[in-house]
Amino acid sequence: MSADVNTASGFGEIGQEAQPTTDKSKKKSRKKKLTAHKAAYLIHSYIGLKLSLLFSVVLITGTLAVFAEEIDWLVYSEVRVQPQGERLSSGEVFDRMQEQLPNVGLSAFQTANDRTHTAAHAMMTLPDGGFKKVWADPYTGEVTGVTNFLTVGEFMSILHKNLFMPLIGRAVVNVFGVLCLIGLITGLISYRKFWKQFFKLPRWNANFRVFLGDLHKFLGLWSLWFVLIIGVTGSWWFYQNPLVNYGVVPQFLPERTIDPALTKHDLKALGKGIPSPLTSKEIVEAVHKHDPEFIPHFLNPPEHNGMAYAVHGTKHDLLTMKWGSSYYVNPYTGEVIGAKLAQDAPAISRVDWSMRPLHYGTFGYDGFWDLFVKTIWFIFGLAMSILSISGMIIFYQRTKSATKKTINSGRIRGKLKKVWLVLRPWGGPMSGFKYLNWAFLTVICIGISIGFKLQSEGTSGSGYQYKAQDIGPWNISLNATLGLLEKDLDPIQAGRSTTLNAYIHEGHADAIKFMYVKVGKPRTKRAPGAVLHGTVGNQHAHTPIPKTLKDDAELWLTIESWDGEFYQTSWSLMPDGINTVDLRASQADEVSVKSVNPTNQTGSSQTQNTPAHHLKTEQHTLAAK
Structure with a gap:
């Protein structure tokens, strides 16, 4: 909430000309002390400006990522379906998808059980490298088409989470959670008696700089609760990455337990012949029989013969992800061999799991409430984006005004000097940080190009x-x-x-x-x-x-x-x-x-006998449906 320094920030004296005097003692007495208000304002301005370009990218993409699913639903016809009676079992949809694409690897199947007009989808690994998403109608099991892995919604989500930067991307994004908290606290301190200004509307008929200052303060006040949520969740993740990841601080969360798996006894009981695994439909039915209230949202078949079939879902536990609970099933016998349920997790783990739905506004779960919560998150995410951009413009306007007072813009020499004052590493509002911003943006662009190359070529x-x-x-x-x-x-x-x-x-x-x-x-x-x-x-x-x-x-x-x-x-x-x-x-x-x-390989779903060009022909056929 960068306040206009000459209006309501409490620092109207800054920039005013001092009265001429020859009395040095009087000059000294008139120097302003560094008060808490001024210090808070300077800190608030500093963190809001120095990385403002990168900050704006994180905020804007995060705002759009709230509606990532809805964006893909609008953009891609493969994602849209019409309800046709009763839904098939989630496992049966996955089985039918595999039957229609018998020679490709399918994994990470998302059931779309919380959506009535959205297709289920799985990750498809191409034989010649690369990754795609294959979509299927949950009412009929028919494959509706294939899309790139980097759909518009997926692109926005990944860009917000890690900026397409390997190794350090997630840590860089998490830093902004801490900056949000600092900006919130310093903004409130620097804005005198802010609690009286909630209904003070921006002055529409004032000059642009005054209007932006008023709008910045108005949006900042009404977004306090939202900035607090984003700041707390981002700071929570910042503690984990990079601080815990690099051994800077101790871990306070419980150690991650190993997923239940098949024992040597389980494998020995299968004999020396090649065993036949159960279908995904039978696996889901086994879980439903074990826990009728459990709703599966994510099926993860075993990736080798010693792994269990993982079925992730929810029992509508408060503030957990829709795949926050899991059952692990023996893929050959249907026996539930383990579970990780949100209701059994320690309190600190539940707090940790609540960060994601709070950050992205996904705790509405489905139907009207899901759309309602996401809309609120989108509106206030947009407000945060405007806060970042308006704060940057306010300071650029102020710098431009100050520069005009000291440089004669009518002369070529003056214009060149004006450009130099902005371009030099210590010049302009962002000083040397402008190069850091552009460096990050360059790395992001390189990462994006690599991401698009990977989805088509793999390794x-x-x-x-x-x-x-x-x-x-x-x-x-x-x-x-x-x-x-x-x-x-x-x-x-x-x-x-x-x-x-x-x-x-x-x-x-x-x-x-x-x-x-x-x-x-x-x-x-x-x-x-x-x-x-x-x-x-x-x-x-x-x-x-x-x-x-x-x-x-x-x-x-x-x-x-x-x-x-x-x-x-x-x-x-x-x-x-x-x-x-x-x-x-x-x-x-x-x-x-x-x-x-x-x-040239024979066998069941673990085999590979379709040439790459044949798979591509299948993709074109599916896309034409």
């Missing part, structure tokens, strides 16, 4: 390729990348983790019980390395790289089959130009993407 054609080898009855290749946003960097760096993707070209994928990868030959079968997990086209493992690497270091792949047999093979860890190739440096080698990706 294909990047990093190190470990060429296909026969291992038992299978033919498998690996691909190493440092990470999604870091896919063009050296994937093997001592002391860091890398992401290894596995592609099965030949052999029955369902006959594989587990696949493991490890740098260095495993000493025993009990410690074969990191387990590969994920969906078709995205089976991967986050593998640690030793701090010291030998020149002859090898990458080992271990496969355990359902009949109890173990198979192993290895590659040179670093590029040797024969079996291990640096794809980043050898584009001219014409390494076909198909040699890295699955093209």
Whole structure:
């Protein structure tokens, strides 16, 4: 709430000319002391101006992200459906979606159980790299179409959460939560008797600067409660990231527990044949039978054979996300083997979980109240955005006015000096911070371009390729990348983790019980390395790289089959130009993407037997519906 310094801020004396006098003692006595009001005003102005460009981006995108789902509903016809009698079981919709796309990986299925006119959707991993969203009618199970992963709403949400900046993006955004709190407190201190000014409307017929000052104060007063919520939730997350993440402060939240999983006894009970997992419909029915009041909103099939089928949802617990409670089901027997319910969580965890619905205004859950709460959050989010922009304009107007008084703008020399006063690192209202703002915006633009590239290409054609080898009855290749946003960097760096993707070209994928990868030959079968997990086209493992690497270091792949047999093979860890190739440096080698990706594989949903061009044909057909 940056007040107009010459009106209601309590500092009307600033900028007034002092009366000439020769009495030095009188001059000294007339100097203004640094009062609490003045200090608060200076702090308020400083934090509201120095990072105002970046602050405005965070506020505007956060305001739009409130209606992320609704924006996508308006923009994409694939998202809109018409109610047709009773809804199908959430699990049955997912099963039918998989039947219509049998050769792609589907995960993270969102049921849309809290929406009557919105399609359910899942994440689809393409065989040739990249990610899409596939949508299905929850009343018929028919796939309505495919969209990019970065829909308009998703783009706004990600931009607000992490600014498309790897590693530090979320921490940078969380900083503004702290600044909101500081701005709120200092704004109230600097605005004398603010409680009497709630109904003082902006002076519409005054000059632009006065009007902006009045509007800034008016919106600031009526947004106090909202700024407090945003400030508290953002500061709460700031404590976690970066402070807890980097070991600056202790963690006060309970340690995150490991999700329930299948035991060795559960796996042994399945025998040595290839087991048949239950359908998603049967899984959801098992959860409903166990807890009839539970509403599933998010289905997460197991990513390897030792994982449980996770069904996330809600029992309408106060101020929790709609997937805040979870049941874990044995995918082969339907037995509920564990649960994490909001009603059983400690109080401090419930407080932590309440931050997201409070921050985004999603606690209305569904129907009229959901739209009502989101509308309020949107209106006051817009007010906060106007606060940031108007505060910036007020200070620029003041600086422009002060500059005109000291520089003759009619002369070329004066104009050049005026430009220099703004461009120099210590000049202008933002001083050197203007370069920091532009640097952040540049990094954001680069991150956005990488994000759009990733959704269409994934990590294909990047990093190190470990060429296909026969291992038992299978033919498998690996691909190493440092990470999604870091896919063009050296994937093997001592002391860091890398992401290894596995592609099965030949052999029955369902006959594989587990696949493991490890740098260095495993000493025993009990410690074969990191387990590969994920969906078709995205089976991967986050593998640690030793701090010291030998020149002859090898990458080992271990496969355990359902009949109890173990198979192993290895590659040179670093590029040797024969079996291990640096794809980043050898584009001219014409390494076909198909040699890295699955093209000839048999089996059930774990198999990959559709070429990339065939999948793209399917996408075009679906999009035309």
